[in-house]
Amino acid sequence: MHRALLLLPLGIGCLSFGVVAQEAASVEEIIQQQQEQINALQEQIEATAEFLEIGGSSVTQLNRNQLQERSIGSQTSIGGYGEIHYNNLDAKDPTKDTDKIDFHRFVLFFAHEFNDRVSFFSELEVEHSLAGEGKPGEVEIEQAFVQVNLSNEIAIQGGLFVLPVGIINETHEPTTFYGVERNAIESAIVPATWWEGGAQFVGNSASGLSWNAGFHSGLEMYTTGSNAFRVRKGRQKVANAVAKDFAFTGRLRYTGMQGLDVAATWQYQSDPSNKSGDGLDDGILIEAHAIYTSGPFQLRALYAGWEFSGSVVEAANADSQSGFYIEPSWRINERWGVFARIEDVDGAISSDKFEEFRTGLSYYAHPNAVFKFDIANRNYDVVSKAKVSDFNGFNIGMAYQF
Amino acid sequence: MTEQAAKYRLTSAICVLLWGFVNSAHGQMGVYMETEDFLETAFPDSEPEVSVIWINNERREVMEEILEHPVNALRISYWVSGDTTAWILDEIGKDKPITIGVVVQGDAIKMIRVLVFREIRGWEVRHPFFTDQFLNSQLTREERQGVGLDRTIDNITGATLSVNALRGVSEIVLFLVQESKT
Structure with missing residues:
Protein backbone atom coordinates (compact mmCIF):
# COMPACT_ATOMS: atom_id res chain seq x y z
CA MET A 1 0.00 0.00 0.00
CA LEU A 62 -6.14 59.92 -57.71
CA ASN A 63 -9.71 60.14 -58.93
CA ARG A 64 -10.66 56.54 -59.52
CA ASN A 65 -14.41 57.04 -59.30
CA GLN A 66 -14.33 59.70 -61.98
CA LEU A 67 -12.28 57.38 -64.16
CA GLN A 68 -14.65 54.50 -63.66
CA GLU A 69 -17.60 56.67 -64.57
CA ARG A 70 -15.92 57.90 -67.67
CA SER A 71 -14.57 54.53 -68.69
CA ILE A 72 -17.76 52.57 -69.29
CA GLY A 73 -15.60 49.58 -70.06
CA SER A 74 -13.58 51.34 -72.70
CA GLN A 75 -11.67 54.54 -73.43
CA THR A 76 -14.80 56.67 -73.65
CA SER A 77 -15.11 59.79 -71.54
CA ILE A 78 -17.96 62.17 -70.80
CA GLY A 79 -17.81 65.80 -69.74
CA GLY A 80 -19.93 68.89 -70.07
CA TYR A 81 -20.78 72.42 -69.10
CA GLY A 82 -23.81 74.65 -68.76
CA GLU A 83 -24.92 78.14 -67.86
CA ILE A 84 -28.13 79.87 -66.84
CA HIS A 85 -28.56 83.64 -67.15
CA TYR A 86 -30.94 86.21 -65.72
CA ASN A 87 -30.90 89.49 -67.67
CA ASN A 88 -32.47 92.68 -66.38
CA LEU A 89 -31.73 95.45 -68.88
CA ASP A 90 -33.53 98.78 -69.08
CA ALA A 91 -33.54 100.28 -72.58
CA LYS A 92 -34.27 103.90 -73.46
CA ASP A 93 -37.49 102.73 -75.02
CA PRO A 94 -39.19 100.64 -72.28
CA THR A 95 -40.72 98.36 -74.90
CA LYS A 96 -37.16 97.20 -75.61
CA ASP A 97 -36.44 96.24 -71.99
CA THR A 98 -35.06 92.78 -71.37
CA ASP A 99 -36.28 90.82 -68.37
CA LYS A 100 -35.66 87.16 -68.94
CA ILE A 101 -34.16 84.03 -67.49
CA ASP A 102 -32.64 81.49 -69.83
CA PHE A 103 -30.76 78.23 -69.49
CA HIS A 104 -28.54 79.41 -72.30
CA ARG A 105 -26.36 76.36 -72.88
CA PHE A 106 -26.43 72.74 -71.81
CA VAL A 107 -23.50 70.88 -73.31
CA LEU A 108 -22.20 67.32 -73.17
CA PHE A 109 -18.78 66.19 -74.36
CA PHE A 110 -18.18 62.68 -75.57
CA ALA A 111 -14.65 61.55 -76.35
CA HIS A 112 -13.17 58.21 -77.26
CA GLU A 113 -9.61 56.97 -77.54
CA PHE A 114 -9.40 54.33 -80.25
CA ASN A 115 -5.72 53.85 -79.46
CA ASP A 116 -2.65 55.95 -78.57
CA ARG A 117 -2.73 57.48 -82.02
CA VAL A 118 -6.36 57.99 -82.94
CA SER A 119 -9.04 59.65 -80.82
CA PHE A 120 -12.46 61.21 -81.26
CA PHE A 121 -13.94 64.28 -79.60
CA SER A 122 -17.44 65.73 -79.75
CA GLU A 123 -19.63 68.41 -78.21
CA LEU A 124 -23.42 68.25 -78.27
CA GLU A 125 -25.35 71.33 -77.20
CA VAL A 126 -28.92 72.26 -76.39
CA GLU A 127 -29.32 76.04 -76.56
CA HIS A 128 -32.03 77.93 -74.71
CA SER A 129 -33.37 74.82 -73.03
CA LEU A 130 -36.10 73.98 -75.53
CA ALA A 131 -35.60 73.06 -79.17
CA GLY A 132 -38.04 72.38 -81.98
CA GLU A 133 -40.17 74.18 -84.49
CA GLY A 134 -41.20 77.56 -83.12
CA LYS A 135 -39.16 77.06 -79.95
CA PRO A 136 -36.37 79.38 -78.88
CA GLY A 137 -33.56 76.83 -78.80
CA GLU A 138 -31.54 74.55 -81.00
CA VAL A 139 -29.80 71.20 -80.73
CA GLU A 140 -26.34 71.54 -82.23
CA ILE A 141 -23.27 69.45 -82.82
CA GLU A 142 -20.48 71.96 -82.21
CA GLN A 143 -17.57 69.56 -82.48
CA ALA A 144 -17.19 66.05 -83.85
CA PHE A 145 -13.75 65.24 -85.16
CA VAL A 146 -11.20 62.46 -85.29
CA GLN A 147 -7.64 63.36 -84.36
CA VAL A 148 -4.72 61.35 -85.71
CA ASN A 149 -1.38 61.95 -84.02
CA LEU A 150 1.38 62.12 -86.59
CA SER A 151 4.14 62.70 -84.05
CA ASN A 152 4.65 64.12 -80.57
CA GLU A 153 4.32 67.58 -82.09
CA ILE A 154 1.88 67.30 -84.99
CA ALA A 155 -1.65 65.95 -85.35
CA ILE A 156 -4.36 66.17 -87.95
CA GLN A 157 -8.02 66.67 -87.16
CA GLY A 158 -10.77 65.80 -89.59
CA GLY A 159 -14.51 66.33 -89.25
CA LEU A 160 -16.41 69.17 -87.63
CA PHE A 161 -14.21 71.36 -85.44
CA VAL A 162 -14.21 74.82 -83.86
CA LEU A 163 -11.96 77.23 -85.70
CA PRO A 164 -8.73 78.40 -84.08
CA VAL A 165 -9.67 82.05 -83.79
CA GLY A 166 -10.16 84.37 -80.82
CA ILE A 167 -10.07 83.57 -77.13
CA ILE A 168 -13.39 81.91 -76.40
CA ASN A 169 -14.11 80.07 -79.64
CA GLU A 170 -12.03 77.04 -78.66
CA THR A 171 -12.25 77.49 -74.89
CA HIS A 172 -15.80 78.59 -74.27
CA GLU A 173 -16.55 76.84 -70.99
CA PRO A 174 -18.24 79.59 -68.93
CA THR A 175 -16.07 79.00 -65.87
CA THR A 176 -13.06 80.19 -67.89
CA PHE A 177 -14.21 83.75 -68.59
CA TYR A 178 -15.61 86.66 -66.61
CA GLY A 179 -19.05 88.12 -67.20
CA VAL A 180 -22.43 86.44 -67.35
CA GLU A 181 -22.56 86.87 -71.13
CA ARG A 182 -19.64 86.35 -73.51
CA ASN A 183 -17.97 89.41 -74.99
CA ALA A 184 -19.73 91.01 -77.96
CA ILE A 185 -16.75 91.09 -80.37
CA GLU A 186 -16.58 87.33 -80.33
CA SER A 187 -20.19 87.28 -81.40
CA ALA A 188 -20.63 89.99 -84.04
CA ILE A 189 -17.15 89.95 -85.63
CA VAL A 190 -15.80 86.51 -84.73
CA PRO A 191 -19.06 84.56 -84.68
CA ALA A 192 -18.27 82.28 -81.75
CA THR A 193 -19.00 79.53 -81.27
CA TRP A 194 -17.86 79.03 -84.85
CA TRP A 195 -17.36 75.59 -86.24
CA GLU A 196 -16.82 74.31 -89.77
CA GLY A 197 -16.30 70.98 -91.52
CA GLY A 198 -12.92 70.05 -92.99
CA ALA A 199 -9.44 69.17 -91.84
CA GLN A 200 -6.70 70.98 -89.98
CA PHE A 201 -3.16 70.33 -88.88
CA VAL A 202 -2.26 71.27 -85.32
CA GLY A 203 1.30 71.51 -84.09
CA ASN A 204 3.29 72.63 -81.10
CA SER A 205 6.91 72.92 -80.09
CA ALA A 206 8.89 73.04 -76.86
CA SER A 207 9.56 76.74 -77.43
CA GLY A 208 5.90 77.44 -76.69
CA LEU A 209 5.03 78.17 -80.32
CA SER A 210 2.01 76.36 -81.71
CA TRP A 211 0.21 76.56 -85.02
CA ASN A 212 -2.96 75.51 -86.86
CA ALA A 213 -3.61 75.27 -90.57
CA GLY A 214 -7.11 74.28 -91.64
CA PHE A 215 -9.01 73.88 -94.89
CA HIS A 216 -12.75 73.92 -94.26
CA SER A 217 -16.26 74.90 -95.28
CA GLY A 218 -17.07 78.60 -95.61
CA LEU A 219 -19.71 81.15 -94.72
CA GLU A 220 -22.98 81.72 -96.55
CA MET A 221 -23.60 85.38 -95.75
CA TYR A 222 -26.75 87.20 -96.80
CA THR A 223 -26.25 89.97 -99.32
CA THR A 224 -29.80 91.33 -99.07
CA GLY A 225 -32.38 91.87 -96.34
CA SER A 226 -32.08 92.94 -92.70
CA ASN A 227 -29.22 90.53 -92.01
CA ALA A 228 -27.17 91.44 -95.08
CA PHE A 229 -23.41 91.05 -94.53
CA ARG A 230 -23.77 90.07 -90.86
CA VAL A 231 -21.03 87.50 -90.33
CA ARG A 232 -22.82 85.73 -87.52
CA LYS A 233 -25.85 85.09 -89.70
CA GLY A 234 -23.58 83.54 -92.33
CA ARG A 235 -22.63 80.49 -90.29
CA GLN A 236 -23.93 77.33 -91.95
CA LYS A 237 -23.10 75.13 -88.94
CA VAL A 238 -22.20 72.24 -91.28
CA ALA A 239 -25.91 71.48 -91.67
CA ASN A 240 -26.37 70.49 -95.30
CA ALA A 241 -23.99 73.39 -95.88
CA VAL A 242 -23.30 74.78 -99.32
CA ALA A 243 -19.72 73.82 -100.16
CA LYS A 244 -19.08 75.50 -103.47
CA ASP A 245 -16.40 77.72 -101.96
CA PHE A 246 -14.08 76.79 -99.14
CA ALA A 247 -12.02 78.75 -96.63
CA PHE A 248 -8.57 78.55 -95.06
CA THR A 249 -7.65 79.41 -91.48
CA GLY A 250 -4.14 79.66 -90.07
CA ARG A 251 -3.07 80.58 -86.57
CA LEU A 252 0.21 81.16 -84.77
CA ARG A 253 0.22 81.18 -80.99
CA TYR A 254 3.04 81.78 -78.53
CA THR A 255 2.84 80.85 -74.86
CA GLY A 256 6.57 80.41 -74.19
CA MET A 257 6.93 83.28 -71.75
CA GLN A 258 5.56 82.85 -68.25
CA GLY A 259 2.17 84.50 -67.94
CA LEU A 260 1.94 85.51 -71.61
CA ASP A 261 -0.35 84.14 -74.31
CA VAL A 262 -0.37 85.86 -77.71
CA ALA A 263 -1.96 84.62 -80.91
CA ALA A 264 -2.85 85.80 -84.40
CA THR A 265 -5.26 84.23 -86.88
CA TRP A 266 -5.58 84.81 -90.59
CA GLN A 267 -8.56 83.50 -92.52
CA TYR A 268 -9.43 83.63 -96.20
CA GLN A 269 -13.02 83.10 -97.43
CA SER A 270 -12.94 82.48 -101.16
CA ASP A 271 -16.59 83.53 -101.39
CA PRO A 272 -18.31 84.45 -98.07
CA SER A 273 -21.77 84.07 -99.63
CA ASN A 274 -20.99 80.83 -101.48
CA LYS A 275 -22.74 82.42 -104.44
CA SER A 276 -20.91 83.93 -107.40
CA GLY A 277 -21.84 87.24 -108.99
CA ASP A 278 -23.76 88.66 -106.03
CA GLY A 279 -21.40 91.54 -105.25
CA LEU A 280 -19.65 89.80 -102.36
CA ASP A 281 -16.46 88.31 -103.78
CA ASP A 282 -14.09 87.30 -101.01
CA GLY A 283 -13.15 88.12 -97.42
CA ILE A 284 -10.17 88.15 -95.10
CA LEU A 285 -10.35 88.01 -91.31
CA ILE A 286 -7.46 89.06 -89.12
CA GLU A 287 -7.68 88.44 -85.40
CA ALA A 288 -5.03 89.02 -82.74
CA HIS A 289 -5.17 88.79 -78.99
CA ALA A 290 -2.95 88.84 -75.95
CA ILE A 291 -3.48 87.64 -72.41
CA TYR A 292 -1.03 88.58 -69.73
CA THR A 293 -1.28 87.08 -66.25
CA SER A 294 0.81 88.13 -63.30
CA GLY A 295 -0.22 86.51 -60.06
CA PRO A 296 -3.87 87.43 -59.40
CA PHE A 297 -3.94 90.09 -62.15
CA GLN A 298 -4.83 89.44 -65.75
CA LEU A 299 -5.23 91.63 -68.79
CA ARG A 300 -6.99 90.44 -71.94
CA ALA A 301 -7.05 92.38 -75.19
CA LEU A 302 -8.48 91.28 -78.53
CA TYR A 303 -8.83 92.83 -81.96
CA ALA A 304 -10.67 91.31 -84.93
CA GLY A 305 -11.40 92.78 -88.33
CA TRP A 306 -12.89 91.71 -91.68
CA GLU A 307 -12.16 93.13 -95.10
CA PHE A 308 -14.67 92.07 -97.75
CA SER A 309 -14.43 92.83 -101.45
CA GLY A 310 -17.27 93.20 -103.95
CA SER A 311 -19.37 95.98 -105.38
CA VAL A 312 -22.51 95.36 -103.30
CA VAL A 313 -20.80 94.95 -99.94
CA GLU A 314 -18.75 98.09 -100.57
CA ALA A 315 -21.86 100.04 -101.60
CA ALA A 316 -23.54 98.92 -98.35
CA ASN A 317 -20.53 100.23 -96.41
CA ALA A 318 -20.16 96.80 -94.80
CA ASP A 319 -16.83 95.89 -96.40
CA SER A 320 -14.87 96.72 -93.24
CA GLN A 321 -16.10 95.27 -89.97
CA SER A 322 -14.04 95.26 -86.80
CA GLY A 323 -14.00 95.44 -83.04
CA PHE A 324 -11.81 95.23 -79.98
CA TYR A 325 -12.07 94.73 -76.25
CA ILE A 326 -9.86 95.21 -73.22
CA GLU A 327 -10.52 93.35 -69.99
CA PRO A 328 -8.49 93.73 -66.79
CA SER A 329 -9.36 91.37 -63.95
CA TRP A 330 -8.23 90.58 -60.43
CA ARG A 331 -8.59 87.21 -58.75
CA ILE A 332 -8.91 88.39 -55.16
CA ASN A 333 -8.59 84.89 -53.74
CA GLU A 334 -9.55 81.31 -54.53
CA ARG A 335 -13.26 82.16 -54.32
CA TRP A 336 -13.64 85.69 -55.67
CA GLY A 337 -12.66 87.52 -58.83
CA VAL A 338 -13.60 90.93 -60.26
CA PHE A 339 -13.32 92.33 -63.78
CA ALA A 340 -14.12 95.24 -66.08
CA ARG A 341 -14.50 95.14 -69.88
CA ILE A 342 -14.63 97.85 -72.51
CA GLU A 343 -15.75 96.88 -76.02
CA ASP A 344 -16.10 98.68 -79.30
CA VAL A 345 -17.91 96.91 -82.12
CA ASP A 346 -18.27 98.21 -85.67
CA GLY A 347 -20.24 95.56 -87.53
CA ALA A 348 -22.44 95.42 -90.61
CA ILE A 349 -25.67 97.05 -89.43
CA SER A 350 -26.78 99.47 -86.70
CA SER A 351 -27.41 96.62 -84.22
CA ASP A 352 -23.74 95.68 -84.52
CA LYS A 353 -22.27 99.15 -84.00
CA PHE A 354 -21.89 100.07 -80.34
CA GLU A 355 -19.66 100.61 -77.32
CA GLU A 356 -20.20 98.58 -74.20
CA PHE A 357 -18.91 98.68 -70.65
CA ARG A 358 -19.33 95.80 -68.27
CA THR A 359 -18.01 95.18 -64.76
CA GLY A 360 -18.78 92.52 -62.21
CA LEU A 361 -17.64 89.70 -60.03
CA SER A 362 -17.50 85.92 -59.92
CA TYR A 363 -17.81 83.65 -56.92
CA TYR A 364 -16.18 80.25 -57.38
CA ALA A 365 -17.95 77.76 -55.12
CA HIS A 366 -15.57 75.25 -56.73
CA PRO A 367 -13.02 75.80 -59.50
CA ASN A 368 -15.62 74.28 -61.85
CA ALA A 369 -18.78 75.90 -60.47
CA VAL A 370 -19.21 79.67 -60.50
CA PHE A 371 -21.85 82.27 -59.73
CA LYS A 372 -21.58 85.55 -61.63
CA PHE A 373 -22.96 89.06 -61.41
CA ASP A 374 -22.28 92.04 -63.64
CA ILE A 375 -23.66 95.42 -64.59
CA ALA A 376 -23.69 96.48 -68.23
CA ASN A 377 -24.09 99.65 -70.23
CA ARG A 378 -24.36 99.78 -74.05
CA ASN A 379 -24.44 102.84 -76.30
CA TYR A 380 -25.20 102.40 -80.00
CA ASP A 381 -23.38 104.47 -82.61
CA VAL A 382 -26.36 105.14 -84.88
CA VAL A 383 -28.55 107.82 -83.34
CA SER A 384 -31.89 106.30 -84.37
CA LYS A 385 -30.86 102.99 -82.83
CA ALA A 386 -29.40 104.63 -79.72
CA LYS A 387 -32.64 106.47 -79.00
CA VAL A 388 -34.51 103.25 -78.40
CA SER A 389 -31.98 100.52 -77.67
CA ASP A 390 -29.22 101.99 -75.46
CA PHE A 391 -29.43 100.10 -72.18
CA ASN A 392 -28.26 99.84 -68.60
CA GLY A 393 -28.83 96.86 -66.41
CA PHE A 394 -27.51 93.85 -64.61
CA ASN A 395 -27.09 90.14 -65.19
CA ILE A 396 -26.85 87.15 -62.86
CA GLY A 397 -25.56 83.77 -63.91
CA MET A 398 -24.55 80.32 -62.75
CA ALA A 399 -22.15 78.14 -64.69
CA TYR A 400 -20.41 74.80 -64.29
CA GLN A 401 -18.21 72.37 -66.11
CA PHE A 402 -17.06 68.85 -65.37
CA MET B 1 -9.41 74.44 -117.59
CA THR B 2 -12.81 75.35 -116.19
CA GLU B 3 -13.28 76.68 -112.66
CA GLN B 4 -15.10 73.46 -111.74
CA ALA B 5 -12.23 71.30 -112.93
CA ALA B 6 -9.68 73.44 -111.10
CA LYS B 7 -11.59 73.05 -107.84
CA TYR B 8 -11.86 69.30 -108.36
CA ARG B 9 -8.12 68.99 -108.90
CA LEU B 10 -7.32 71.19 -105.90
CA THR B 11 -9.62 69.20 -103.62
CA SER B 12 -8.21 65.90 -104.88
CA ALA B 13 -4.63 67.08 -104.38
CA ILE B 14 -5.38 68.13 -100.80
CA CYS B 15 -7.06 64.80 -100.02
CA VAL B 16 -4.11 62.83 -101.42
CA LEU B 17 -1.70 65.01 -99.46
CA LEU B 18 -3.61 64.46 -96.19
CA TRP B 19 -3.88 60.74 -96.83
CA GLY B 20 -0.13 60.58 -97.39
CA PHE B 21 0.62 62.45 -94.17
CA VAL B 22 -1.65 60.24 -92.11
CA ASN B 23 -0.17 57.05 -93.48
CA SER B 24 3.47 58.06 -93.40
CA ALA B 25 3.54 59.02 -89.72
CA HIS B 26 3.07 56.80 -86.70
CA GLY B 27 3.61 59.07 -83.77
CA GLN B 28 1.89 58.94 -80.42
CA MET B 29 1.10 62.44 -79.39
CA GLY B 30 1.04 62.49 -75.63
CA VAL B 31 3.63 59.94 -74.44
CA TYR B 32 6.49 62.28 -73.67
CA MET B 33 8.54 60.24 -71.21
CA GLU B 34 8.58 56.57 -70.23
CA THR B 35 8.69 55.62 -66.54
CA GLU B 36 12.19 54.13 -66.89
CA ASP B 37 13.55 57.34 -68.42
CA PHE B 38 11.90 59.41 -65.71
CA LEU B 39 13.51 57.31 -62.96
CA GLU B 40 16.90 57.42 -64.63
CA THR B 41 16.68 61.20 -64.75
CA ALA B 42 15.47 61.36 -61.15
CA PHE B 43 18.15 59.02 -59.79
CA PRO B 44 21.16 59.28 -62.11
CA ASP B 45 23.67 57.89 -59.60
CA SER B 46 21.72 55.42 -57.53
CA GLU B 47 19.22 52.59 -57.66
CA PRO B 48 16.02 53.71 -55.87
CA GLU B 49 13.93 51.42 -53.69
CA VAL B 50 10.18 51.17 -54.01
CA SER B 51 8.28 52.28 -50.95
CA VAL B 52 4.62 52.66 -50.08
CA ILE B 53 2.63 55.18 -48.08
CA TRP B 54 -0.82 54.21 -46.82
CA ILE B 55 -3.60 56.73 -47.18
CA ASN B 56 -5.37 56.83 -43.85
CA ASN B 57 -8.40 59.01 -43.17
CA GLU B 58 -6.39 62.03 -42.01
CA ARG B 59 -4.20 62.00 -45.11
CA ARG B 60 -7.21 61.42 -47.36
CA GLU B 61 -8.95 64.42 -45.86
CA VAL B 62 -6.03 66.72 -46.69
CA MET B 63 -5.65 65.25 -50.20
CA GLU B 64 -9.34 65.72 -50.95
CA GLU B 65 -9.12 69.31 -49.76
CA ILE B 66 -6.23 69.92 -52.15
CA LEU B 67 -7.81 68.25 -55.18
CA GLU B 68 -11.41 69.21 -54.40
CA HIS B 69 -12.68 65.77 -55.32
CA PRO B 70 -12.82 62.35 -53.60
CA VAL B 71 -9.60 60.33 -53.39
CA ASN B 72 -9.99 56.57 -53.20
CA ALA B 73 -6.42 55.26 -53.39
CA LEU B 74 -5.58 53.10 -50.36
CA ARG B 75 -1.85 53.47 -50.75
CA ILE B 76 0.61 55.15 -53.09
CA SER B 77 3.88 53.70 -54.29
CA TYR B 78 6.96 55.84 -54.78
CA TRP B 79 10.70 55.50 -55.26
CA VAL B 80 13.24 56.63 -52.72
CA SER B 81 17.02 57.01 -52.55
CA GLY B 82 18.60 59.07 -49.78
CA ASP B 83 16.55 62.25 -49.36
CA THR B 84 15.18 62.11 -52.90
CA THR B 85 11.79 60.64 -53.73
CA ALA B 86 10.05 60.19 -57.10
CA TRP B 87 6.30 59.91 -57.58
CA ILE B 88 4.09 59.20 -60.59
CA LEU B 89 0.43 60.11 -60.27
CA ASP B 90 -2.51 60.36 -62.66
CA GLU B 91 -4.86 63.29 -62.28
CA ILE B 92 -7.67 64.25 -64.64
CA GLY B 93 -7.32 67.61 -66.36
CA LYS B 94 -10.48 68.22 -68.36
CA ASP B 95 -11.73 64.69 -68.92
CA LYS B 96 -8.66 62.48 -69.34
CA PRO B 97 -5.86 61.59 -66.91
CA ILE B 98 -2.55 63.39 -67.16
CA THR B 99 0.35 61.23 -65.95
CA ILE B 100 2.63 63.46 -63.91
CA GLY B 101 6.05 62.62 -62.49
CA VAL B 102 7.38 64.62 -59.55
CA VAL B 103 10.82 64.40 -57.94
CA VAL B 104 11.31 65.88 -54.47
CA GLN B 105 14.66 66.46 -52.82
CA GLY B 106 14.36 67.20 -49.14
CA ASP B 107 11.12 69.17 -48.95
CA ALA B 108 11.33 70.94 -52.33
CA ILE B 109 10.37 69.96 -55.88
CA LYS B 110 13.46 69.18 -57.91
CA MET B 111 11.73 68.13 -61.14
CA ILE B 112 8.18 67.86 -62.51
CA ARG B 113 7.39 66.27 -65.85
CA VAL B 114 4.25 65.46 -67.79
CA LEU B 115 4.87 61.85 -68.82
CA VAL B 116 1.62 61.29 -70.71
CA PHE B 117 -0.86 63.93 -71.91
CA ARG B 118 -4.11 62.65 -73.39
CA GLU B 119 -6.32 65.74 -73.74
CA ILE B 120 -7.04 67.53 -77.00
CA ARG B 121 -6.04 70.92 -75.53
CA GLY B 122 -3.88 72.18 -72.71
CA TRP B 123 -0.63 70.53 -73.91
CA GLU B 124 1.31 73.69 -72.93
CA VAL B 125 1.67 72.41 -69.37
CA ARG B 126 4.27 69.88 -70.45
CA HIS B 127 6.82 72.46 -71.53
CA PRO B 128 9.63 73.84 -69.32
CA PHE B 129 8.33 77.41 -69.64
CA PHE B 130 5.43 76.25 -67.49
CA THR B 131 6.89 73.46 -65.32
CA ASP B 132 9.91 75.59 -64.33
CA GLN B 133 7.54 77.56 -62.08
CA PHE B 134 7.35 74.56 -59.75
CA LEU B 135 11.11 74.13 -59.24
CA ASN B 136 12.21 74.50 -55.59
CA SER B 137 8.64 75.10 -54.47
CA GLN B 138 7.70 73.86 -51.03
CA LEU B 139 4.54 73.31 -49.05
CA THR B 140 3.01 75.88 -46.78
CA ARG B 141 0.25 75.31 -44.25
CA GLU B 142 -1.86 78.34 -43.54
CA GLU B 143 -4.64 78.07 -41.05
CA ARG B 144 -7.19 79.84 -43.24
CA GLN B 145 -6.21 78.53 -46.65
CA GLY B 146 -4.97 75.03 -45.78
CA VAL B 147 -2.14 73.26 -47.57
CA GLY B 148 -0.65 74.95 -50.63
CA LEU B 149 2.48 75.81 -52.58
CA ASP B 150 4.70 78.61 -51.33
CA ARG B 151 4.23 80.49 -54.61
CA THR B 152 1.66 81.45 -57.23
CA ILE B 153 1.58 79.31 -60.37
CA ASP B 154 0.57 81.40 -63.38
CA ASN B 155 -2.34 80.03 -65.36
CA ILE B 156 -2.38 79.38 -69.11
CA THR B 157 -5.53 80.41 -70.96
CA GLY B 158 -7.25 77.38 -72.41
CA ALA B 159 -5.28 75.04 -70.16
CA THR B 160 -6.76 75.97 -66.78
CA LEU B 161 -7.78 72.43 -65.84
CA SER B 162 -4.42 70.98 -66.87
CA VAL B 163 -2.69 73.66 -64.81
CA ASN B 164 -4.90 72.78 -61.84
CA ALA B 165 -4.00 69.10 -62.24
CA LEU B 166 -0.26 69.79 -62.09
CA ARG B 167 -0.63 72.19 -59.19
CA GLY B 168 -2.79 69.68 -57.25
CA VAL B 169 -0.43 66.77 -57.85
CA SER B 170 2.62 68.80 -56.81
CA GLU B 171 0.89 69.77 -53.55
CA ILE B 172 -0.18 66.16 -52.93
CA VAL B 173 3.37 64.90 -53.46
CA LEU B 174 4.93 67.49 -51.15
CA PHE B 175 2.32 66.67 -48.53
CA LEU B 176 2.98 62.93 -48.78
CA VAL B 177 6.74 63.49 -48.58
CA GLN B 178 6.19 65.27 -45.28
CA GLU B 179 3.89 62.50 -44.11
CA SER B 180 6.36 59.79 -45.08
CA LYS B 181 8.86 61.29 -42.64
CA THR B 182 6.50 61.16 -39.65
Missing part, protein backbone atom coordinates in the same frame (compact mmCIF):
# COMPACT_ATOMS: atom_id res chain seq x y z
CA HIS A 2 2.89 2.29 0.93
CA ARG A 3 4.38 1.56 -2.44
CA ALA A 4 1.08 2.42 -4.05
CA LEU A 5 1.01 5.74 -2.18
CA LEU A 6 4.52 6.50 -3.33
CA LEU A 7 3.60 5.89 -6.95
CA LEU A 8 0.50 8.08 -6.77
CA PRO A 9 2.34 11.50 -7.13
CA LEU A 10 4.34 10.07 -9.96
CA GLY A 11 1.16 9.03 -11.68
CA ILE A 12 -0.40 12.43 -11.08
CA GLY A 13 2.78 14.09 -12.36
CA CYS A 14 2.72 12.07 -15.54
CA LEU A 15 -0.94 12.84 -16.02
CA SER A 16 -0.29 16.59 -15.51
CA PHE A 17 2.59 16.55 -17.95
CA GLY A 18 0.36 14.89 -20.48
CA VAL A 19 -2.30 17.57 -20.00
CA VAL A 20 0.27 20.39 -20.23
CA ALA A 21 1.81 18.88 -23.34
CA GLN A 22 -1.63 18.55 -24.85
CA GLU A 23 -2.43 22.21 -24.01
CA ALA A 24 0.88 23.38 -25.48
CA ALA A 25 0.14 21.55 -28.69
CA SER A 26 -3.29 23.14 -28.75
CA VAL A 27 -1.86 26.67 -28.26
CA GLU A 28 0.69 26.05 -30.98
CA GLU A 29 -2.10 24.95 -33.28
CA ILE A 30 -4.10 28.07 -32.47
CA ILE A 31 -1.08 30.28 -33.12
CA GLN A 32 -0.50 28.53 -36.43
CA GLN A 33 -4.15 28.98 -37.40
CA GLN A 34 -3.98 32.66 -36.46
CA GLN A 35 -0.78 33.07 -38.49
CA GLU A 36 -2.52 31.52 -41.47
CA GLN A 37 -5.43 33.90 -41.01
CA ILE A 38 -3.03 36.85 -40.75
CA ASN A 39 -1.30 35.73 -43.94
CA ALA A 40 -4.64 35.39 -45.71
CA LEU A 41 -5.77 38.84 -44.56
CA GLN A 42 -2.43 40.31 -45.62
CA GLU A 43 -2.90 38.83 -49.08
CA GLN A 44 -6.42 40.24 -49.25
CA ILE A 45 -5.16 43.71 -48.25
CA GLU A 46 -2.40 43.52 -50.86
CA ALA A 47 -4.88 42.41 -53.50
CA THR A 48 -7.32 45.18 -52.58
CA ALA A 49 -4.59 47.79 -52.65
CA GLU A 50 -3.37 46.52 -56.01
CA PHE A 51 -6.92 46.76 -57.32
CA LEU A 52 -7.43 50.26 -55.97
CA GLU A 53 -4.20 51.45 -57.50
CA ILE A 54 -5.63 50.30 -60.84
CA GLY A 55 -3.23 48.23 -62.79
CA GLY A 56 -1.20 47.61 -59.66
CA SER A 57 1.53 49.69 -61.21
CA SER A 58 3.58 52.52 -59.86
CA VAL A 59 1.10 55.02 -61.27
CA THR A 60 -1.63 55.90 -58.81
CA GLN A 61 -4.82 57.39 -60.15
